[in-house]
Amino acid sequence: MRQPFIAGNWKMHKTNQEAVEMVEELVDLVGDIGDVDIAICAPATALAPLSEVTAGTNIALGAEDMHWEEEGAYTGEISPLMLKDVGCEYVILGHSERRDYFGETDEDVNKKVQTALKHSLKPIICVGESLAQREAEGTKDVVKNQVLAALDGVNIDDLKVITIAYEPLWAIGTGKSASTKEANEVIKYIRNVLRNEFGKVADSMRIQYGGSVKPHNISEFMATSDIDGALVGSASLEAQSFADIVKFE
Numbered sequence: 001m002r003q004p005f006i007a008g009n010w011k012m013h014k015t016n017q018e019a020v021e022m023v024e025e026l027v028d029l030v031g032d033i034g035d036v037d038i039a040i041c042a043p044a045t046a047l048a049p050l051s052e053v054t055a056g057t058n059i060a061l062g063a064e065d066m067h068w069e070e071e072g073a074y075t076g077e078i079s080p081l082m083l084k085d086v087g088c089e090y091v092i093l094g095h096s097e098r099r100d101y102f103g104e105t106d107e108d109v110n111k112k113v114q115t116a117l118k119h120s121l122k123p124i125i126c127v128g129e130s131l132a133q134r135e136a137e138g139t140k141d142v143v144k145n146q147v148l149a150a151l152d153g154v155n156i157d158d159l160k161v162i163t164i165a166y167e168p169l170w171a172i173g174t175g176k177s178a179s180t181k182e183a184n185e186v187i188k189y190i191r192n193v194l195r196n197e198f199g200k201v202a203d204s205m206r207i208q209y210g211g212s213v214k215p216h217n218i219s220e221f222m223a224t225s226d227i228d229g230a231l232v233g234s235a236s237l238e239a240q241s242f243a244d245i246v247k248f249e
């Protein structure tokens, strides 16, 4: 069966000192948990110091984005080689904030997914519809297109290490989460899309929900049939609230 996977996405938060203090506290709070995979995806500046704190613990490290090239004249960008070098296991790709504010396209996301896999980084691919798309009943088409575009040309054997995060845009940072029923329905649909396209490997791929996940609502999401975990924004910034989410039962 699929092991639950709870990942924090810190976005543009925390100096290195704040990052290290938070994760030291987190290690104390969740260090003995073995039946949930845990990751902190942090700003690039914090990754090297965090890798010292997470070494030998059950907390994996992830980045929030990366470029698809290994090196080159791409001012301001971070490459997969750099992420591997500082001990990253995961990388978030195609977050809606990257798509919306920085013009990232499905094609960019696909190139990043391919490069991440080449360097043994596990992608967490974000998909989700806007409020307008939802109101126009476009949710299924939007997520289907995003998922298939991101996975275009990917080797079936590599799919097992990929996580999809369904994050409806209207639920991100708004305090307004999707209902568990709605979220599970879309996630079930995504799994069907994956099954139709790639076969039974779809049953071993983890699909998270993201958007205003908090300690008080995580157990409801985790009790559904198809939601395998959560991608947590603001509630991952504080050790106790993230630990409470990780210990959802």
Ligand SMILES: O=C(CO)COP(=O)(O)O
Residues within 6 Å of the ligand: 009, 095, 167, 171, 172, 173, 174, 175, 210, 211, 212, 213, 231, 232, 233, 234, 235
């Ligand atoms: O975007 C998110 C995680 O990637 C969700 O953010 P919030 O949990 O703050 O709504």
